[in-house]
Amino acid sequence: MEQIVTGEQMKALDVYTIEQMQMPSLVLMERAGLQVFWSMQKEGLPLSKVLVLCGSGNNGADGVVIARLLTLGGYQTDVCILGKPEHFTKEMEKQIEIGRNYGISFVKTFCVHEYTTIVDALFGVGLSREIKGTYRETIESLEHFQGKIVAVDIPSGIHAGTGAVLGCAVRADLTVTFGYKKAGLCLYPGAAYAGKLISADVGILMPPSFGSGLFACTREELKTLVRKPDGNKGSFGKVFLVAGSREIFGAAYLSGQAVLRSGAGMLKIATPKENREMFACFPEAMLAVYDEETALEELVRENLDWADVIGIGPGIGISHLSERLLELLLKLVKKPLVIDADGLRLLKGKEALLRACKGPVILTPHLGEFAALTGISIARWKENPIEITEKTAEELGVILVCKDARTLISSKEGKTCINLCGNDGMATAGSGDVLTGLILGLLAQGLLPFQAACTGVYLHARAGDLAASKKGRAAMLAGDLIDAAGEILKEL
Numbered sequence: 065m066e067q068i069v070t071g072e073q074m075k076a077l078d079v080y081t082i083e084q085m086q087m088p089s090l091v092l093m094e095r096a097g098l099q100v101f102w103s104m105q106k107e108g109l110p111l112s113k114v115l116v117l118c119g120s121g122n123n124g125a126d127g128v129v130i131a132r133l134l135t136l137g138g139y140q141t142d143v144c145i146l147g148k149p150e151h152f153t154k155e156m157e158k159q160i161e162i163g164r165n166y167g168i169s170f171v172k173t174f175c176v177h178e179y180t181t182i183v184d185a186l187f188g189v190g191l192s193r194e195i196k197g198t199y200r201e202t203i204e205s206l207e208h209f210q211g212k213i214v215a216v217d218i219p220s221g222i223h224a225g226t227g228a229v230l231g232c233a234v235r236a237d238l239t240v241t242f243g244y245k246k247a248g249l250c251l252y253p254g255a256a257y258a259g260k261l262i263s264a265d266v267g268i269l270m271p272p273s274f275g276s277g278l279f280a281c282t283r284e285e286l287k288t289l290v291r292k293p294d295g296n297k298g299s300f301g302k303v304f305l306v307a308g309s310r311e312i313f314g315a316a317y318l319s320g321q322a323v324l325r326s327g328a329g330m331l332k333i334a335t336p337k338e339n340r341e342m343f344a345c346f347p348e349a350m351l352a353v354y355d356e357e358t359a360l361e362e363l364v365r366e367n368l369d370w371a372d373v374i375g376i377g378p379g380i381g382i383s384h385l386s387e388r389l390l391e392l393l394l395k396l397v398k399k400p401l402v403i404d405a406d407g408l409r410l411l412k413g414k415e416a417l418l419r420a421c422k423g424p425v426i427l428t429p430h431l432g433e434f435a436a437l438t439g440i441s442i443a444r445w446k447e448n449p450i451e452i453t454e455k456t457a458e459e460l461g462v463i464l465v466c467k468d469a470r471t472l473i474s475s476k477e478g479k480t481c482i483n484l485c486g487n488d489g490m491a492t493a494g495s496g497d498v499l500t501g502l503i504l505g506l507l508a509q510g511l512l513p514f515q516a517a518c519t520g521v522y523l524h525a526r527a528g529d530l531a532a533s534k535k536g537r538a539a540m541l542a543g544d545l546i547d548a549a550g551e552i553l554k555e556l
């Protein structure tokens with residue numbers, strides 16, 4: 065997993081490195097400036113005439129370092145400091161003094177169109193409120209700039225913890241961020257403002273006791289999934305999935321296919337009797353059919369004994385039978401339970417039952433389902449997604465997968481994973497059913513619930529990127545995700 069931090073956490077790490085490790089702030093800053101300077105050269109930015117825009121804090125001080133390095137490198141560079149001298153940090157004062165000694169060009173006014181590249185060093189992780197006045201006018205004047213823009217640490221105007229735009233923000237082509245990726249660069253809209261994102265090591269250290277539970281999944285997590293040469297279908301896990309209804313067969317099929325493609329050994333689908341014939345095309349799945357006459361408690365008890373993991377929701381519809389099945393599972397399950405789609409809609413009003421559930425529960429709502437379940441609007445979630453997802457996971461006592469362009473997975477203990485892969489082609493019918501199946505398949509193979517949820521989301525998103533590269537984002541279907549997930553697992 066890759067560590068992600070909020071702005072506050074990053075500041076705490078700066079302080080730790082400077083005060084506890086005794087690393088001078090100006091050394092960190094020099095390394096930060098060098099990393100941006102090198103990245104600008106390496107990325108082939110047009111450097112015939114560069115303007116560096118600086119605020120009054122240490123992000124601005126980084127900007128002055130970059131201007132000095134560019135000037136020494138022979139690139140024509142101007143620096144414009146928008147911050148007021150009374151707000152300068154001591155590092156900023158020092159960098160201006162050094163810059164003057166090195167003969168860099170400070171300007172008071174500028175015409176953006178004279179420059180080929182602009183360096184945005186107005187605000188970094190210290191941005192604390194909405195941008196107004198001259199800062200805002202300057203940022204807005206960059207909107208029609210034809211050259212390239214490089215953001216130092218984070219595009220100015222983006223909140224480092226939430227990715228929100230505070231009034232206005234710089235749209236960068238390249239962002240060089242220091243130490244660790246900031247959450248605001250990983251979440252939308254911030255992610256869209258960052259352009260190409262490069263993480264640069266500048267020597268900031270993280271103490272072992274550091275309490276950031278924020279991560280992004282990486283390819284490494286998939287490697288925890290190992291096939292055992294002496295394994296059998298039982299040892300790769302048995303999945304019991306309550307899915308499908310008279311009207312909706314496809315959701316059960318897609319989820320079930322994803323379960324088996326991810327490597328689980330056996331699958332049994334509980335579905336209404338009318339679906340029996342439809343399942344002729346899915347011979348790998350066993351069936352437990354039910355109707356009004358079925359003793360549902362018996363059916364559930366029997367299959368809970370048999371299965372290693374349980375899922376409910378894809379295409380079950382809203383009926384008294386599906387509601388009864390959900391209630392029985394919540395009351396009786398002691399194994400991991402994944403609830404998706406209609407299962408989430410039926411969960412409304414059963415929060416007490418959910419909290420009392422003895423098995424670990426994973427909920428996988430898209431934002432509409434999340435809003436319906438919690439009463440928290442999509443707009444409110446988007447204002448502060450990490451905090452709200454963590455709080456809801458804790459309150460409901462579940463692992464919560466909030467599906468969005470940047471899906472968040474939070475455990476009730478306050479660990480959160482941000483998914484950084486995937487694309488808009490995945491917003492297609494059945495995509496969520498596939499995710500549920502993948503998570504179930506990974507659970508069946510022994511991944512711990514939070515790990516299975518994070519790895520499932522990552523595998524699903526990587527499959528989305530592979531499917532998009534083959535079929536195109538508009539044309540790809542949920543079924544392509546299943547095939548692509550299989551290919552990704554094969555590569556391992």
Ligand SMILES: NC(=O)C1=CN([C@@H]2O[C@H](COP(=O)(O)OP(=O)(O)OC[C@H]3O[C@@H](n4cnc5c(N)ncnc54)[C@H](OP(=O)(O)O)[C@@H]3O)[C@@H](O)[C@H]2O)[C@@H](O)CC1
Pocket residue numbers: 078079082089090092093096119120121122123124126151153186187188189190191192193194195196199216217218242266
């Ligand atoms: N520590 C280190 O050694 C290292 C730090 N590094 C660099 O430092 C950056 C963090 O620096 P920072 O903490 O000084 O904050 P920064 O982002 O420059 O802005 C703070 C200033 O802006 C002001 N301000 C805020 N919002 C505002 C608004 N809307 N409109 C107007 N003003 C506003 C705020 O005012 P205040 O809120 O205090 O009133 C304050 O004056 C970090 O991102 C990285 O680039 C690297 O070099 C590595 C080593």
Ligand SMILES: [K+]
Pocket residue numbers: 123184185186187188215216217218219220
């Ligand atoms: K910046």
